[in-house]
Structure formats: C-alpha cells, structure tokens
Amino acid sequence: MGKILLTEVALRDGSHVVGHQFTKEQVRYVVEQASKAGVPYIEVTHGDGLGGSSLQYGLSKEYDIDLVKAAVEVAGDSIISVLLLPGIGTIEDLKEAYQAGARMVRVATHVTEADVSKQHIETAKSMGMETIGFLMMSHSAPPEVVLEQAKLMESYGADAVYVTDSAGAMLLGDVQARISLLKEHLSVDIGFHAHNNLSLAVANSLAAIEAGANRIDGSVCCLGAGAGNTQTEVLVGVLDRMGIDTNIDLYRMLDLADYVRANILPAPQDITSGSFIMGYAGVYSSFLRHAVIASEKFGVDSRDILIELGKRNVVGGQEDTIIETAQQMAEKKVSV
Amino acid sequence: MKKLKVGIIGSGNIGTDLMKKVMRSELLHMSVVIGIDPDSDGLKKAKDAGVHTISNGIEGFLEHPELADVLFDATSAKAHTKHVELLEPLGKKIIDLTPAAIGPFVVPTVNLERHLNESVVNMITCGGQATIPVIHAIQQVQNVEYAEIVATIASKSAGPGTRANIDEFTQTTARAIEEVGGAKKGKAIIILNPAEPPMLMRDTVSCLLEEDVKEPDQMKTAIEQIVKDVNSYVPGYRLKIDPLIEGREVKVFLEVEGLGDYLPVYAGNLDIMTAAALKVGEIMAQQLQKKEVGI
Numbered sequence: 001m002g003k004i005l006l007t008e009v010a011l012r013d014g015s016h017v018v019g020h021q022f023t024k025e026q027v028r029y030v031v032e033q034a035s036k037a038g039v040p041y042i043e044v045t046h047g048d049g050l051g052g053s054s055l056q057y058g059l060s061k062e063y064d065i066d067l068v069k070a071a072v073e074v075a076g077d078s079i080i081s082v083l084l085l086p087g088i089g090t091i092e093d094l095k096e097a098y099q100a101g102a103r104m105v106r107v108a109t110h111v112t113e114a115d116v117s118k119q120h121i122e123t124a125k126s127m128g129m130e131t132i133g134f135l136m137m138s139h140s141a142p143p144e145v146v147l148e149q150a151k152l153m154e155s156y157g158a159d160a161v162y163v164t165d166s167a168g169a170m171l172l173g174d175v176q177a178r179i180s181l182l183k184e185h186l187s188v189d190i191g192f193h194a195h196n197n198l199s200l201a202v203a204n205s206l207a208a209i210e211a212g213a214n215r216i217d218g219s220v221c222c223l224g225a226g227a228g229n230t231q232t233e234v235l236v237g238v239l240d241r242m243g244i245d246t247n248i249d250l251y252r253m254l255d256l257a258d259y260v261r262a263n264i265l266p267a268p269q270d271i272t273s274g275s276f277i278m279g280y281a282g283v284y285s286s287f288l289r290h291a292v293i294a295s296e297k298f299g300v301d302s303r304d305i306l307i308e309l310g311k312r313n314v315v316g317g318q319e320d321t322i323i324e325t326a327q328q329m330a331e332k333k334v335s336v
Numbered sequence: 337m338k339k340l341k342v343g344i345i346g347s348g349n350i351g352t353d354l355m356k357k358v359m360r361s362e363l364l365h366m367s368v369v370i371g372i373d374p375d376s377d378g379l380k381k382a383k384d385a386g387v388h389t390i391s392n393g394i395e396g397f398l399e400h401p402e403l404a405d406v407l408f409d410a411t412s413a414k415a416h417t418k419h420v421e422l423l424e425p426l427g428k429k430i431i432d433l434t435p436a437a438i439g440p441f442v443v444p445t446v447n448l449e450r451h452l453n454e455s456v457v458n459m460i461t462c463g464g465q466a467t468i469p470v471i472h473a474i475q476q477v478q479n480v481e482y483a484e485i486v487a488t489i490a491s492k493s494a495g496p497g498t499r500a501n502i503d504e505f506t507q508t509t510a511r512a513i514e515e516v517g518g519a520k521k522g523k524a525i526i527i528l529n530p531a532e533p534p535m536l537m538r539d540t541v542s543c544l545l546e547e548d549v550k551e552p553d554q555m556k557t558a559i560e561q562i563v564k565d566v567n568s569y570v571p572g573y574r575l576k577i578d579p580l581i582e583g584r585e586v587k588v589f590l591e592v593e594g595l596g597d598y599l600p601v602y603a604g605n606l607d608i609m610t611a612a613a614l615k616v617g618e619i620m621a622q623q624l625q626k627k628e629v630g631i
Contacts, residue, residue: 118499323587
C-alpha cells in the first residue's frame with residue numbers, strides 16, 4: 001500500500017466548533033506544530049469556506065485571507081489549503097487566497113451538484129493550484145451517482161475527488177461501496193473526509209484506505225463540526241501500527257492535540273446526543289451549533305429539530321432553515 | 337386602449353413563460369417571439385397561440401422592426417450585448433433578463449420610475465428581485481449597514497447558464513443589494529437543493545442596522561407592506577414566518593411559488609423574473625400612453 005496523504009482540517013472544520021473565532025496566534029501555533037510533525041496539507045478557512053463569514057453561518061473574528069497569510073508564514077514544507085463552496089465563495093476570493101499563499105483548494109458542492117464547480121476548478125488549475133473536488137453529503141446519493149458526479153469534477157481537471165461524509169452518517173459498507181467504485185473508474189486520487197457522529201470516523205477512514213483512497217482528512221483533537229472528524233493523532237498511530245506510511249511524527253501530533261485540548265477546545269469534543277442524531281438522521285454536521293441555539297430560543301428539543309431537518313432533506317448551507325423549522329415547531333406546540 | 341407591441345427574444349424556458357404572461361396583459365400586445373431554432377418548443381407554442389414567430393434570430397427581426405417597440409431579452413449575456421448594439425439605434429426599449437447588466441438594475445417596487453427613460457434596463461437576478469424590495473423597505477425605516485441574502489432553489493430549476501457561472505449570481509446580487517436596496521454592504525449566497533419533490537424557492541434576508549430597531553411594530557408593518565406590494569405582481573410571493581427582530585438584526589423569511597405558466601410551480605426563481613419583467617413592461621406601457629395623451 002502506498003503513502004497516505006493527510007490533510008489537517010482542524011483550522012477549517014474546527015472553525016465551526018469555535019464559532020469561527022480563530023485568532024492569528026492560534027492558527028500560527030497549530031500550523032507551525034503540524035508542519036513540524038510533517039503534515040503535508042493544512043486547511044485554513046472559515047468552516048463554510050472562503051466568504052463563509054456571514055450572518056447565515058457566523059461572522060469570522062479574523063478575515064479569512066489574513067488567517068491564510070498567517071498560516072503561510074509558518075507553514076514550512078506544508079501546503080496551505082483553502083475550502084471553496086461555489087454559491088458562497090467566488091473566484092475573486094480564490095484569487096485572493098492564492099495571493100496570500102494558499103496552494104491547494106478544495107472545491108465543494110453538494111453530491112448531486114458537481115457541475116457548479118467547473119469554473120472554480122478550471123480557474124484553480126490555471127493558477128497552478130493543487131485542486132480537489134469535494135462531494136459533500138455523499139451518504140445521500142447512491143454510489144453510481146457519486147461516481148457520475150466525481151467524473152464531472154475529474155473532467156474539469158481536479159487532481160483528486162473526495163467522498164465527503166458531511167453528516168457523519170456513513171457505515172463501513174457505504175464508504176467501501178463509494179470509494180471502490182470511484183477507484184475503479186477514475187484515474188485521479190480518491191480522498192475521504194469523515195465525521196465522527198456515529199463513532200465510525202477512524203474505522204471509515206480505514207475502510208476508505210482499504211478500498212483505494214490515498215488522501216484522508218483528519219482533525220487534531222477531533223476539532224470539527226458535529227462530533228468532529230477523524231482524530232488525526234489517533235489515525236496516525238493506527239496507521240503506524242498497520243505499517244502504512246504517513247511520514248507524520250506521532251508524538252508531535254499527540255503534543256499538539258494536548259495543546260488544542262487545553263487551549264482551544266471550548267468543550268470536550270465527544271459524541272453528544274445532538275451530534276449522534278446528526279449522523280443517525282443524516283444531517284449536515286455544522287447544523288449542530290445552530291440547532292442548539294435555535295432550541296434554546298424557541299424551546300424545542302434540538303434533537304427534534306435535527307430529525308425534522310433530516311426529513312425536509314435540507315442540504316449543507318441551509319442554516320436559515322434551522323431557525324424557521326424551530327419556529328414552526330414551537331408554534332405547533334403552542335397550538336396543540 | 338392601444339396596447340404596446342412587445343417582442344420576446346429567446347424561445348427557451350424563460351421566454352416561453354414570459355410569453356404566456358404577456359398574452360394575459362391588458363397593457364401589452366404579444367406581437368413577436370424571436371428564436372433561433374424553428375423546432376424549439378417555445379416557437380411552436382408561440383405559433384400555436386397565434387403569435388408571429390421569427391426563427392432566424394435578431395437578424396430576422398431587423399427585417400421587420402415595426403413588429404415591436406419593447407423587447408424582452410431572455411437569451412444570454414453575450415447575445416444581449418449584440419442585441420443592444422443592433423436595437424438601440426432603432427429606438428427600441430430593451431428589458432434585459434440576462435446577467436449582462438449593461439443597463440441599470442431595476443426592481444419594480446423600488447427604483448423603476450427613475451429609469452423609465454433608459455433604453456435598456458436589467459432585471460438583476462431572481463434572488464435580487466425577491467429580496468431587494470424587503471431590504472429597501474427596511475432601509476426606509478432605519479439605515480442598513482449590512483444586508484445578506486440566501487436564496488435556496490430547487491436543483492431542477494437551475495439551468496445550465498446559472499450552473500456554469502454561479503459567481504455571476506452572487507456578485508451581481510450583492511452589488512444590487514447595495515446600489516438598489518441601499519445597504520452599505522451587501523452579500524448574496526445561493527444554494528441548490530436536489531430534494532424530490534422539488535422545493536419552492538426560498539429567500540432569507542438578514543440585515544444588520546446601524547442601530548437597534550427602535551419601533552419593532554413599525555418595522556414589521558413596513559416589511560409586510562412591501563411583501564404585499566411585490567405579491568401584487570408575483571402572486572406566489574409571501575412571508576414564510578413572521579420577521580424576526582432582535583437588537584439591530586432583522587431577519588425575513590420569504591417563499592416564492594411560481595404561477596406554473598410554462599415552468600413548474602416550484603421554479604419560483606424563474607417566475608419572479610418573468611413576473612417582474614412583465615411588470616416593468618406594463619409600467620413602461622402606461623408611461624408611453626401618458627406621453628401620447630400629453631399628460
């Protein structure tokens with residue numbers, strides 16, 4: 001088995017956990033340590049990608065691009081990546097990120113909407129960036145559809161396509177089916193991004209590797225939306241035991257995790273009933289914080305809100321629906 | 337009363353939906369539909385309805401320029417540029433439904449009166465037509481520092497043009513939120529949702545005011561009034577829940593159901609464009625009549 005390329009996403013997916021309040025100092029520290037540990041790619045962006053700072057998703061403390069600049073200064077041999085969701089961020093944002101020193105971009109769309117990424121993938125490639133297609137909520141489409149959409153991204157020039165389990169809803173077989181089909185039919189790298197809502201992030205990442213993925217996302221100390229992502233330091237240790245090479249220094253990652261736990265993590269990143277329900281109901285992981293806030297505001301159980309959102313087939317980005325759903329549920333409760 | 341003769345350039349979904357609306361208008365005469373494909377469903381529908389059709393594009397119309405005084409352009413940004421070059425010298429008025437944005441942005445309830453004498457006006461985007469009236473109404477009550485809109489539409493209602501250039505939507509809408517809506521800073525987000533059955537278009541407006549809302553009731557009334565005004569020309573336009581007002585933040589949740597003329601009802605995003613364009617055409621017709629009788 002070849003080398004596994006790891007992307008550290010704590011400074012992007014973890015942005016949800018801290019309400020998009022990362023400081024330059026925090027970014028610098030984490031990037032410097034992750035780089036020293038040998039992590040090849042480190043993603044730094046608002047949780048919802050470039051331009052994500054908004055009333056809809058939460059305003060950033062620091063301008064995205066300034067955080068990218070801070071990261072690049074201390075990145076050493078690591079490549080700084082940014083996330084871009086067409087419809088939220090634009091090519092203008094991408095160009096700014098490039099100027100700030102980002103050299104990889106992950107262009108993310110809902111799993112059935114890959115064609116909106118064409119202009120962004122093509123532009124990123126023309127600037128010479130390493131360009132990844134990111135199919136969010138991949139659990140919600142059958143493997144054949146994931147393949148068809150991944151092929152589109154490959155045809156636009158993507159260097160790799162990710163199966164992204166945004167809801168943390170996939171079981172091992174779901175991962176295996178999607179990754180192996182992509183591996184069979186695509187010639188580019190295949191990646192996998194997990195959420196730990198069902199306590200399956202590490203296991204699913206291993207299933208993805210076994211099925212042919214060579215790019216895996218991890219977040220140190222599990223810092224990510226919902227119950228977090230695949231815990232980087234744990235994955236690195238497990239892969240080491242399996243004899244799979246990541247070139248990452250385990251002790252340095254463990255030290256960084258301890259630092260993050262003590263200094264950044266606002267509350268223990270375990271599987272709460274809310275984050276479990278998201279995986280169980282197949283709801284976009286970053287909805288959790290918004291559902292908790294709406295639950296307090298309207299006096300409705302956050303678990304009920306999340307299950308209702310699952311029924312309504314909301315996709316990533318529709319945070320406004322959470323308030324509206326909670327308000328409607330509260331009204332119903334009163335009228336009964 | 338003499339009706340104003342109008343032509344529609346483009347026999348695709350938008351053009352055909354608009355044709356059905358113009359045919360019901362008491363102020364506009366559906367004179368000619370101009371397409372480039374004689375076998376297109378739109379041109380067939382036009383012919384069946386007894387409307388004059390031209391199937392060799394704008395060149396065909398230039399041979400019969402007397403057929404229309406006002407032209408709706410439902411083609412593409414690129415084609416629109418050419419249409420303006422050819423039609424402007426003939427004194428024709430053009431209502432542009434493409435993202436070209438050559439003429440000034442117009443929203444019927446907000447700024448149309450100011451641009452009635454322009455030869456070309458632009459209809460912005462579906463998200464712009466749905467949200468700018470609300471932002472403007474809020475701005476009339478208290479200064480808006482920042483306005484942000486999130487438009488969520490059914491995947492099936494997003495055509496290849498929108499998909500190939502989604503940045504055009506976010507950037508044009510954001511600019512119009514500032515220029516027409518009056519917010520100091522604007523932002524727009526668009527989300528495509530593939531749920532089946534397809535969802536109706538929804539738009540959420542979030543405004544941050546310079547100061548806390550002074551009179552929440554007055555703010556609410558202003559919002560409800562503008563929704564009623566827009567509803568008069570887009571019948572499926574409505575508030576989804578009551579506006580939420582907290583400190584200096586105002587949130588408005590809107591839904592747009594289409595009339596289902598040519599497009600399915602879930603495509604409220606397309607309906608609001610054709611309905612708003614029709615309204616612009618009708619107001620132009622009223623103004624021209626006034627001029628003719630010398631008021």
